[in-house]
Amino acid sequence: MPAPTLPDPNVVLTGRFAPEQARRYAHLPFTLPDGVGQLHVRYDYSDRVGSDPALRDGNTLDIGLFARGIAPGSPGFRGWSGSNKAAFTIARDWATPPLPPRPPRPRPLARRARPLQGLGARLDYRVALWFDPGLPPEEPTLVRRGSPARPDLPPPAEPGWLRGDPHCHTLHSDGDSWPAEALHAAAEAGLDFLGITDHNSATFHHPDPARAGDLPVLLPGIEVTTYGGHWNCWGLERWFEFRDPTPAAAERAMREAAAAGGLVSINHPKPLGPPWEYGDARGYAAIEVWNGPWLALNSLALAFWEERLRRGERPVAVGGSDTHRLRGADPRALYTPRLGQPTVWVQTGGARTPAAILAALRAGRSFITASPAGPQLYLDRRAPPAGARGRRRRRR
Numbered sequence: 001m002p003a004p005t006l007p008d009p010n011v012v013l014t015g016r017f018a019p020e021q022a023r024r025y026a027h028l029p030f031t032l033p034d035g036v037g038q039l040h041v042r043y044d045y046s047d048r049v050g051s052d053p054a055l056r057d058g059n060t061l062d063i064g065l066f067a068r069g070i071a072p073g074s075p076g077f078r079g080w081s082g083s084n085k086a087a088f089t090i091a092r093d094w095a096t097p098p099l100p101p102r103p104p105r106p107r108p109l110a111r112r113a114r115p116l117q118g119l120g121a122r123l124d125y126r127v128a129l130w131f132d133p134g135l136p137p138e139e140p141t142l143v144r145r146g147s148p149a150r151p152d153l154p155p156p157a158e159p160g161w162l163r164g165d166p167h168c169h170t171l172h173s174d175g176d177s178w179p180a181e182a183l184h185a186a187a188e189a190g191l192d193f194l195g196i197t198d199h200n201s202a203t204f205h206h207p208d209p210a211r212a213g214d215l216p217v218l219l220p221g222i223e224v225t226t227y228g229g230h231w232n233c234w235g236l237e238r239w240f241e242f243r244d245p246t247p248a249a250a251e252r253a254m255r256e257a258a259a260a261g262g263l264v265s266i267n268h269p270k271p272l273g274p275p276w277e278y279g280d281a282r283g284y285a286a287i288e289v290w291n292g293p294w295l296a297l298n299s300l301a302l303a304f305w306e307e308r309l310r311r312g313e314r315p316v317a318v319g320g321s322d323t324h325r326l327r328g329a330d331p332r333a334l335y336t337p338r339l340g341q342p343t344v345w346v347q348t349g350g351a352r353t354p355a356a357i358l359a360a361l362r363a364g365r366s367f368i369t370a371s372p373a374g375p376q377l378y379l380d381r382r383a384p385p386a387g388a389r390g391r392r393r394r395r396r
Helices: 178-190 247-259 298-310 352-365
Strands: 010-018 027-028 038-045 059-061 063-066 077-082 087-089 111-118 124-133 161-168 193-196 215-227 230-232 265-268 287-293 316-320 344-345 368-371
Touching: 010 027, 038 059, 038 063, 059 124, 124 161, 161 178, 161 215, 161 316, 161 352, 178 193, 215 247, 230 247, 230 352, 247 265, 247 352, 265 352, 287 298, 316 344, 316 352, 316 368, 344 352
Parallel strands: 161 193, 193 215, 265 287, 287 316
Antiparallel strands: 010 124, 027 111, 038 087, 038 124, 059 111, 063 077, 063 111, 161 344, 215 230, 230 265, 344 368
């Protein structure tokens, strides 16, 4: 959709970042006048390139919004779109995802939060703000409607197991579809649960109870996206500090999430994952060893997990498709992840709740397969018979 034509902005913020400021956030304060019911923001910067970590010649500048304070965990955090959107609007009754629709508060401490991932010699930026421009609501367009058609898949060979995908994205970060569409597509893939883990999102989703029988169980989640690596937290509906790309800050945030009851997993620790740069920072309970198609350097993520096992740690191995696109393949990508590729199986005893699924993952009652169709592999912990080392049972 083309950007609407607007009069001159009410406020323009300009500046420059030097190379030594790369991978750091700067907060640009502005004052919102009393009575403003709609705020529109557009920004641009020099030598702009996409956020693909393989790109090296240019700049990527991410953007977000705070109102009423910028402290870690602050309720003033309104959302973060990274470099995915060059413009967004927030109004009383609607907003551009991932921002929630709320009246902008007329406080002098209303701030924009903007991080830098500068790859060029320098970065010049311009941020323009309009107060009450009168833009019409951005109406959501749902591609998937009606009841999903579930595939005919082999049932679990052992009772009490569910299959799902704990890692995907929607329009509330850099995906191309709405959460309802992702749940619909997950059902059509044969999944029993789905984790929507949008990047640094301050919005969380609750499916329509009237459709609960048709759709997978939704795991509340967030992908905490920092310049030194990404980590998922499932089970909580809040954001965690992502602006400080140091091992100490990453460990502090992960431990905070775990102490609050969240299940924390390091995501795709492999080249172009992007990789995990926080060394031995602790606080996680799981590691994503399989992200998207297996060919995508996942052997290195698996080696990362195995090295922790050799040290005596016991992180749970998880997988996730990391799906972003449901409406067609990205013509620039070598491959397009699909929901359920890979699939995580969990033993919940038949319970179909987020708490039961997360408890099974936390306990390691799980395995990973290439797709919802399997293959299925179950291991028993049984007392071995005399003279034997153990017993393994294979099904399907």
